[in-house]
């Protein structure tokens with residue numbers, strides 16, 4: 426008698442794990458050219474794993490950097506297509522001396538796998554390959570699937586942009602699913618429903634043509650550091666709202682209904698304050714701390730310098746002052762527009778006594794998942810099915826540039842259904858991934874396919 430998907434997964438669990446351990450032994454550190462051969466070997470390993478999982482049209486596709494691995498299983502072009510994205514490259518393992526076991530010799534301790542890449546992202550993308558295998562081998566795959574695993578995520582996915590532009594047809598899909606984020610905890614499943622964008626500025630204020638004696642000139646010539654401090658202070662008002670004209674024009678206010686839904690995420694003000702040793706929270710009036718972090722745009726000075734900062738006292742009136750200022754953006758703000766608004770405003774508030782230069786560094790666009798979209802609903806139902814609890818949508822303050830890239834180039838939505846935990850120590854020594862999370866992911870993913878096709 427033919428097994429169903431669940432039975433197949435249950436009977437193959439051990440093998441799935443031993444395959445993952447094999448994958449984790451390959452030091453595919455994309456940032457380190459000493460590991461270029463390992464990284465390529467890893468791509469080849471993934472290609473073989475795709476073949477073994479039953480995917481067709483599998484290919485290792487060259488880019489200017491590390492190759493992309495692709496495979497698909499097309500049942501019928503009339504059916505929907507799910508695109509899975511993941512990355513086989515990993516962060517460098519340094520500092521190695523802080524690892525309790527060698528980073529590329531995976532060990533399982535207390536039902537947790539310790540190895541570089543175990544959570545980010547090998548353990549997570551491999552769940553998809555095994556879930557897809559289970560659906561193919563039991564004849565229960567309800568729609569088409571494409572799998573794209575890249576090798577440069579940890580170095581900024583520099584060549585993925587061009588790859589996507591050149592392969593729009595190959596990658597065409599109805600929804601993109603990515604497991605490269607984390608949940609709140611094993612009892613509180615969550616789905617990342619939004620990421621912020623970024624506009625990053627650097628400013629330079631010039632007063633006199635050289636550093637001056639602060640006794641002789643002080644009080645009669647504008648001091649660039651004094652001026653810069655006042656200019657920065659004026660960028661937010663008494664309610665911590667950003668004062669740049671037009672800054673909020675395109676911000677989509679989150680509905681009360683969605684704010685209530687997000688508010689289901691457990692949050693302890695007390696623990697938050699204790700964790701960073703502050704006695705009071707601070708931020709935009711009218712919003713909670715998780716809302717300030719997740720759904721509101723922000724402005725922060727990241728660095729400020731100028732004048733004399735050496736030992737002892739030097740009575741100088743400096744010629745120049747500098748600051749780096751970043752703004753985290755929410756839908757529908759655009760990083761280029763916001764950078765321009767910032768520049769115009771910053772130049773306009775500078776007194777005539779100084780010159781101001783504004784430079785724009787890199788930017789990124791915000792993304793948000795519509796909680797009423799088919800993709801989100803299917804992911805939510807799938808998690809509810811296997812966890813017994815409806816997952817909480819969580820907006821994160823960070824950015825994943827590939828997500829906005831995918832959405833812009835392929836015109837579909839990304840669903841960020843990660844099964845890791847914030848405590849998995851990704852990018853740090855002793856990275857780990859729970860067996861519970863690995864198996865739960867494999868169990869949940871087929872339900873996503875099922876519900877996505879049924880909705």
Ligand SMILES: [Zn+2]
Nearest residue numbers: 545546578605
């Ligand atoms: Zn990752």
